[in-house]
Amino acid sequence: MRSAALALLAALDGQQRALAAQPFEDDSARRWLEYRPRRRPGASIAQMSETPRKAAHRLLATGLSDHAYAQAMSIIALEEVLDRRERWRRGRHSNDYWVSIFGDPAGDAPWSWRFEGHHLSVTMTVASEQVSPAPVFFGANPACVSYAGRPVSRPLAPEEDLARVLLDAMAPAERVLAVVGGQAPGDIRTGTSPRAREGIQPLGVAAGQLGSGPRAVLGELVTSYLDRLPAELAAREAGRLAGAEMHFAWEGPLAPGARHYYRVQGDDLLIEYDTTDDGNHTHTVLRRPRSDFGDDVLAEHYRQARHNTAGTDPRANRPPGTAQ
Numbered sequence: 001m002r003s004a005a006l007a008l009l010a011a012l013d014g015q016q017r018a019l020a021a022q023p024f025e026d027d028s029a030r031r032w033l034e035y036r037p038r039r040r041p042g043a044s045i046a047q048m049s050e051t052p053r054k055a056a057h058r059l060l061a062t063g064l065s066d067h068a069y070a071q072a073m074s075i076i077a078l079e080e081v082l083d084r085r086e087r088w089r090r091g092r093h094s095n096d097y098w099v100s101i102f103g104d105p106a107g108d109a110p111w112s113w114r115f116e117g118h119h120l121s122v123t124m125t126v127a128s129e130q131v132s133p134a135p136v137f138f139g140a141n142p143a144c145v146s147y148a149g150r151p152v153s154r155p156l157a158p159e160e161d162l163a164r165v166l167l168d169a170m171a172p173a174e175r176v177l178a179v180v181g182g183q184a185p186g187d188i189r190t191g192t193s194p195r196a197r198e199g200i201q202p203l204g205v206a207a208g209q210l211g212s213g214p215r216a217v218l219g220e221l222v223t224s225y226l227d228r229l230p231a232e233l234a235a236r237e238a239g240r241l242a243g244a245e246m247h248f249a250w251e252g253p254l255a256p257g258a259r260h261y262y263r264v265q266g267d268d269l270l271i272e273y274d275t276t277d278d279g280n281h282t283h284t285v286l287r288r289p290r291s292d293f294g295d296d297v298l299a300e301h302y303r304q305a306r307h308n309t310a311g312t313d314p315r316a317n318r319p320p321g322t323a324q
């Protein structure tokens with residue numbers, strides 16, 4: 001990530017670099033999440049020549065596994081499909097994505113990066129050589145493009161299919177606990193909030209209340225979201241969650257094609273999936289309510305910094321946004 005971020009900054013011209021490079025201490029800008037079609041901060045991919053544009057994609061690739069990077073590229077390409085469906089009225093295009101780097105990747109202080117546009121937002125925070133990988137938002141519109149009843153494009157298929165396998169594997173009594181509402185919400189519950197809610201109620205069915213079959217499928221569903229991350233990060237997150245209780249909740253009809261929503265909650269983990277509009281428009285997100293935007297690695301970094309500078313000015317090494 002460090003090498004890719006430095007390569008991107010070196011490839012940008014002066015004006016683009018001024019837009020992309022932001023102070024890490026700007027907490028509100030750094031904790032930005034916007035997956036709707038809005039103008040956003042950062043340097044625009046559309047304004048870049050080939051070299052910096054490729055450098056931006058290489059930076060994105062450092063935060064995603066191979067298959068998740070393919071999903072991200074499919075999501076980006078769908079902007080052209082959506083533009084055609086909307087009869088070219090809104091001028092959507094596959095270069096309408098933006099990149100920001102907060103802080104100095106070459107230094108020892110914490111830094112982060114974000115690659116974002118319609119239906120894609122990936123933020124990674126680095127402190128003391130540790131990476132905090134959240135939020136990671138993937139959406140798709142249209143979620144499925146079909147020909148003769150067969151899908152041609154369906155980038156978020158595993159996220160829906162595994163949840164349906166889980167419901168099908170449940171015994172009737174387990175499913176009653178899991179289905180907590182008959183109507184899906186209009187969007188994921190956390191939306192674009194810089195801080196995700198923890199313990200969204202009702203929790204639904206606990207993994208410990210499930211039989212071995214559906215419990216294993218719930219584990220596969222969680223793994224499918226963690227595996228958006230590079231293998232080392234995914235393994236670290238899986239290890240962190242080992243033994244933690246998980247809860248699964250579904251809202252909306254069970255029949256395919258109808259709008260539906262689900263969430264999985266665990267120890268500092270929130271997964272949300274929602275279909276909106278006509279049911280062929282999907283939003284998904286992987287978040288860590290207590291650790292989004294690097295709160296976990298930053299807390300450890302500043303704790304170590306205070307320990308190493310014991311006896312110096314007590315105002316030194318405070319996290320951004322704390323009182324002086």
